[in-house]
Amino acid sequence: MKAVNIGLIGLGTVGSGTLTVLKRNAQEISRRAGREIRVIAAAVKDLSKQRDVDTEGVYLTENMDEIVNHPDIEIVVELVGGDGLILEAVMGALDNGMHVVTANKALIALHGNEIFQKAREKGLVVAFESAVAGGIPIIKSIREGLSANRIEWLAGIINGTSNYILTEMTESGANFDDVLKDAQDLGYAEADPTFDIEGIDAAHKLTILASIAFGIPLQFDSVYVEGISAITGEDITYAEELGYRVKHVGIARNSESGIELRVHPTLIPVSRLIANVNGVMNAVLVESDAVGPTLYYGAGAGSEPTASAVVADLVDVVRTITTDPENRVPHLAFHKDNIIDAPIMDMSQVETAYYLRMTVTNKPGVMASIATIFGDRDISIDSILQKGSGHRNDDVSIIMLIQNTLEGNLVEAVTRVEELSTVKGRVIRIRMEQLS
Amino acid sequence: MKAVNIGLIGLGTVGSGTLTVLKRNAQEISRRAGREIRVIAAAVKDLSKQRDVDTEGVYLTENMDEIVNHPDIEIVVELVGGDGLILEAVMGALDNGMHVVTANKALIALHGNEIFQKAREKGLVVAFESAVAGGIPIIKSIREGLSANRIEWLAGIINGTSNYILTEMTESGANFDDVLKDAQDLGYAEADPTFDIEGIDAAHKLTILASIAFGIPLQFDSVYVEGISAITGEDITYAEELGYRVKHVGIARNSESGIELRVHPTLIPVSRLIANVNGVMNAVLVESDAVGPTLYYGAGAGSEPTASAVVADLVDVVRTITTDPENRVPHLAFHKDNIIDAPIMDMSQVETAYYLRMTVTNKPGVMASIATIFGDRDISIDSILQKGSGHRNDDVSIIMLIQNTLEGNLVEAVTRVEELSTVKGRVIRIRMEQLS
Numbered sequence: 001m002k003a004v005n006i007g008l009i010g011l012g013t014v015g016s017g018t019l020t021v022l023k024r025n026a027q028e029i030s031r032r033a034g035r036e037i038r039v040i041a042a043a044v045k046d047l048s049k050q051r052d053v054d055t056e057g058v059y060l061t062e063n064m065d066e067i068v069n070h071p072d073i074e075i076v077v078e079l080v081g082g083d084g085l086i087l088e089a090v091m092g093a094l095d096n097g098m099h100v101v102t103a104n105k106a107l108i109a110l111h112g113n114e115i116f117q118k119a120r121e122k123g124l125v126v127a128f129e130s131a132v133a134g135g136i137p138i139i140k141s142i143r144e145g146l147s148a149n150r151i152e153w154l155a156g157i158i159n160g161t162s163n164y165i166l167t168e169m170t171e172s173g174a175n176f177d178d179v180l181k182d183a184q185d186l187g188y189a190e191a192d193p194t195f196d197i198e199g200i201d202a203a204h205k206l207t208i209l210a211s212i213a214f215g216i217p218l219q220f221d222s223v224y225v226e227g228i229s230a231i232t233g234e235d236i237t238y239a240e241e242l243g244y245r246v247k248h249v250g251i252a253r254n255s256e257s258g259i260e261l262r263v264h265p266t267l268i269p270v271s272r273l274i275a276n277v278n279g280v281m282n283a284v285l286v287e288s289d290a291v292g293p294t295l296y297y298g299a300g301a302g303s304e305p306t307a308s309a310v311v312a313d314l315v316d317v318v319r320t321i322t323t324d325p326e327n328r329v330p331h332l333a334f335h336k337d338n339i340i341d342a343p344i345m346d347m348s349q350v351e352t353a354y355y356l357r358m359t360v361t362n363k364p365g366v367m368a369s370i371a372t373i374f375g376d377r378d379i380s381i382d383s384i385l386q387k388g389s390g391h392r393n394d395d396v397s398i399i400m401l402i403q404n405t406l407e408g409n410l411v412e413a414v415t416r417v418e419e420l421s422t423v424k425g426r427v428i429r430i431r432m433e434q435l436s
Numbered sequence: 437m438k439a440v441n442i443g444l445i446g447l448g449t450v451g452s453g454t455l456t457v458l459k460r461n462a463q464e465i466s467r468r469a470g471r472e473i474r475v476i477a478a479a480v481k482d483l484s485k486q487r488d489v490d491t492e493g494v495y496l497t498e499n500m501d502e503i504v505n506h507p508d509i510e511i512v513v514e515l516v517g518g519d520g521l522i523l524e525a526v527m528g529a530l531d532n533g534m535h536v537v538t539a540n541k542a543l544i545a546l547h548g549n550e551i552f553q554k555a556r557e558k559g560l561v562v563a564f565e566s567a568v569a570g571g572i573p574i575i576k577s578i579r580e581g582l583s584a585n586r587i588e589w590l591a592g593i594i595n596g597t598s599n600y601i602l603t604e605m606t607e608s609g610a611n612f613d614d615v616l617k618d619a620q621d622l623g624y625a626e627a628d629p630t631f632d633i634e635g636i637d638a639a640h641k642l643t644i645l646a647s648i649a650f651g652i653p654l655q656f657d658s659v660y661v662e663g664i665s666a667i668t669g670e671d672i673t674y675a676e677e678l679g680y681r682v683k684h685v686g687i688a689r690n691s692e693s694g695i696e697l698r699v700h701p702t703l704i705p706v707s708r709l710i711a712n713v714n715g716v717m718n719a720v721l722v723e724s725d726a727v728g729p730t731l732y733y734g735a736g737a738g739s740e741p742t743a744s745a746v747v748a749d750l751v752d753v754v755r756t757i758t759t760d761p762e763n764r765v766p767h768l769a770f771h772k773d774n775i776i777d778a779p780i781m782d783m784s785q786v787e788t789a790y791y792l793r794m795t796v797t798n799k800p801g802v803m804a805s806i807a808t809i810f811g812d813r814d815i816s817i818d819s820i821l822q823k824g825s826g827h828r829n830d831d832v833s834i835i836m837l838i839q840n841t842l843e844g845n846l847v848e849a850v851t852r853v854e855e856l857s858t859v860k861g862r863v864i865r866i867r868m869e870q871l872s
Contacts, residue, residue: 024725025585025726028585028586029583032583032651033583134727135726135727135730136581136730137577137580137581137582140573140576141577141581141732144573144748144752145565145572145576145577145745145748146748147465147469147748147752148458148461148465148743148744148745148746148747148750149457149461149464149744273712273733276712277709289460289461289740290461290571290744291571291734291740291741291745292571292734292735293734294572294732294733294734295731295732295733295734296731296733297729297731298727298728298729298730298731299728299730304725304726305728307584308582308724309581310584311583311584312581312583312584314584315580315583315584
């Protein structure tokens with residue numbers, strides 16, 4: 001059977017990895033796909049740049065329109081990232097009858113609804129396995145592997161940079177700024193790390209996961225986002241002492257009152273498998289009604305791990321390229337007419353447990369006034385740990401674990417506590433999930 | 437679009453689970469599949485038996501031929517287990533143009549080659565996700581999610597009974613027989629537990645995993661099989677002391693000299709994620725050239741977890757039911773003409789590390805004679821732990837960790853050691869894998 005012709009847009013880290021894997025494993029891949037997959041052209045930023053990857057037989061151009069309008073290309077692989085011009089290129093490729101594979105989480109999270117609409121009209125496939133958790137086949141697992149289930153919730157460590165920083169802080173006791181600097185030196189964090197450490201990248205991915213898990217439209221703007229830049233070594237140490245590890249987690253939950261979409265640092269019991277996912281590795285834990293918990297673990301970024309998912313998508317497209325479009329796997333796991341616009345809950349409506357830490361002056365009645373504030377709002381304290389001298393009028397740290405409660409109530413209580421004259425500064429607050 | 441009609445063979449644990457999940461999640465499932473999936477008939481062992489599951493609208497019969505010859509059934513779901521008559525029924529269904537979904541690992545491991553041959557001739561799908569690791573979508577992940585990769589090895593905790601027993605022995609310090617009895621009382625082990633605790637069930641599953649990972653024919657007879665019945669609490673304790681956990685693992689490795697297929701108890705460093713997979717849970721760790729390590733975790737057995745995979749297969753079949761058979765996912769991940777009959781290595785050719793424990797009389801020269809035996813065969817000792825009194829002529833236990841070596845050499849050395857007059861009884865030997 002004749003080869004399938006591919007055009008790449010982007011020949012950076014992931015683009016080079018994709019070309020390398022397609023060449024090195026050409027035989028292995030065509031044994032699986034049943035046809036040869038051949039890259040015939042690639043759009044690059046700078047033709048004059050020296051490249052490590054072997055581009056023999058690949059027509060290189062600085063003009064991505066040449067890819068989108070190439071008469072022999074059947075599948076366009078977009079590996080540039082960002083939106084704007086890239087959205088135009090992807091829509092152009094679909095207009096020209098080309099299938100699309102993309103690793104671009106921002107593009108899918110922000111513009112996926114219109115992209116899939118166009119693809120359906122044209123009877124084309126848009127595949128995006130590599131957009132979430134790199135090389136882990138999490139889109140496929142949820143979309144196809146768990147199709148029997150009502151998915152209840154999922155929780156993912158889906159940003160390698162944040163997980164690397166938290167892991168290093170936990171293991172070495174170093175502070176956030178020093179670890180971030182090391183991560184930048186090692187190439188695990190960008191020069192401007194905002195997207196990763198402030199949770200925006202994780203929120204893009206959570207948007208996509210929630211959509212395929214629950215059959216809801218993509219809606220990035222509804223995700224609650226908090227990064228890891230406020231986490232201190234002190235909190236990590238206390239959490240450990242209490243049997244918890246601090247992880248940056250994206251959580252989507254389908255509850256009776258609506259769907260929770262949130263990205264924030266979270267204490268997880270050390271005994272949970274996902275609490276032991278360290279360094280730049282990613283993992284997604286999915287709780288479903290029939291199968292119960294399942295977990296998917298692997299590299300969430302990097303050249304070849306991401307290429308692994310890009311090429312898996314190519315194989316999928318090749319395997320289905322001649323079939324009836326109506327019967328393909330729907331982009332968002334559910335068929336178009338069954339996308340339900342369920343309400344997204346505001347963060348204040350979300351119920352979760354908390355780790356709180358506050359500095360107070362050690363004098364009679366302090367604990368009583370704090371406990372009264374929580375008690376008045378029906379908030380239960382699970383355990384209290386006091387750190388510091390026993391001398392009257394000295395500063396001591398109080399750590400509290402708070403049982404599941406509405407975030408709105410908790411925020412109000414914490415505000416009152418902070419107004420007490422015996423409480424110094426802000427109350428540190430980290431959410432806590434049993435994940436079971 | 438009109439409903440797809442299903443016939444069940446078997447309405448035991450998994451059959452009831454399948455019917456229950458299909459009914460409870462009917463809406464969720466048809467939102468994904470695009471069509472209603474309706475069970476219209478089921479073959480049962482005893483019509484008079486009281487059932488918990490709601491069989492309204494399902495025609496029940498004790499004659500499975502009625503399912504296989506039913507004019508309205510498009511997909512037959514086989515959930516009885518075993519071979520013999522069941523193989524006949526499956527081949528009959530294929531002859532009659534029905535697609536087949538099965539949870540039967542023995543059937544696929546022993547007769548898969550002929551079943552798939554018939555299915556290809558007829559242009560039909562045979563799906564078997566539930567045959568390996570229950571509800572974990574491991575077949576799909578390897579066959580489709582990792583299709584870009586040259587898979588190097590995989591290691592799986594793929595028998596829940598064995599993992600439960602080892603976990604209990606580790607956590608409670610109880611011995612094998614007592615834990616087995618508890619497991620039987622709890623329903624985690626069969627009255628005759630041989631298939632599970634002697635590794636046969638795990639070997640069926642490993643046969644299937646290896647085939648789809650490497651593109652080789654199914655060949656159960658080539659798997660090396662060792663169960664857990666010889667593991668003692670003493671060994672588990674020492675392993676822990678050394679930083680390892682004892683797990684029952686199926687390993688398939690594609691090495692230059694051939695393919696390793698083996699099922700046996702294995703020490704794994706406690707820090708590995710898979711070492712922390714406890715109780716009846718399963719996990720499969722796959723090492724591939726592009727993506728690196730990925731791990732898949734979940735329930736490996738049980739009514740609804742297994743039904744989850746059965747129904748996922750049904751959705752897959754429904755999604756592809758009208759497509760060109762040439763372009764479907766090949767049963768064994770690789771296309772028929774690309775199945776390579778690569779040689780399977782004999783266990784003696786396999787290189788692995790070892791945990792050894794022996795009882796010796798504490799007198800001068802004992803250690804020297806043991807060390808000489810290993811040294812003469814170029815076998816390196818990584819560490820030695822001596823347990824027991826320091827008094828001359830008392831019995832002491834010696835535990836050794838042996839670096840990677842050919843099993844053939846190790847067996848020979850151990851035989852020599854056992855012949856020493858100062859060594860009492862047999863040398864306990866458990867293989868050890870870094871899994872990294």
